[in-house]
Amino acid sequence: MLRLKNVSKTFTMHIRGGLVIQSFEKVSFETRAGALLAVTGPSGVGKSSLLKCVYRSYLPTSGEILYATAGGDTVDLASAGEWEILRLRHTEIAYVSQFFHVMPRVPALEILMEPLVIRGISRSEALGRAKEMLSRAGLGKNLWDMYPATFSGGEKQRLNILHAIIAKPRILLLDEPTASLDRAYKERIMEMILALKREGTGMVGVFHDRDALLALSDTRYDLTLGAYCPVNAKDAGEIARGDC
């Protein structure tokens, strides 16, 4: 469903005399429908930048990101035009950012209905589905008409995840989706992600949280090593001894 071939990203800092920062280099992996590939590596190695390149918030410096669309075409997300990217974001590709940027002065319920309304679902059906999702994630009625800017970190994160999954995307990119959730909510959210995976969504995820990594991942790509690794290898030592 998604195949990366030699994807690299550098940042050129013009305000610092053209200093070039290498974020990640020559990443190649693939993931299929109904499976989650975890991208791991220490802080600053380029995990978030990689997801942003797939979502095309960042333009990759080189390489190909080949995506097999619902319509049967193959689109290179690294070079596709802006309109094509926008269309895919509205219909097939969703992203949970590491840090939630809330839309100002839009109530939570409206935010959650938006991905459904964009896909042509009626407002009344969207309203019903949004309310049901909010309740399942423990976001009670008292929050529905509130602006998420006032939400707690965990409430914002749950809304962020619901916004990405409510319309059942074909590809879901998850950047630390459970980082600020307590155990009970983490389990509810993980259950929702697993349910979506069973329905065939292909996923790429980043998790510092080991429980989430083990529970959700089918394969793992280590950015430091530039190679696939066993999901359950605990540390680099184990990886070095073992079966990458």
Ligand SMILES: Nc1ncnc2c1ncn2[C@@H]1O[C@H](COP(=O)(O)OP(=O)(O)OP(=O)(O)O)[C@@H](O)[C@H]1O
């Ligand atoms: N917009 C940007 N401009 C310049 N440098 C950037 C930009 N975005 C990321 N970087 C740099 O790219 C590198 C990788 O950052 P990134 O956020 O992808 O790391 P990460 O692996 O997700 O780290 P963490 O685990 O802490 O979230 C860092 O050195 C960062 O400073």
Ligand SMILES: [Mg+2]
């Ligand atoms: Mg990150």
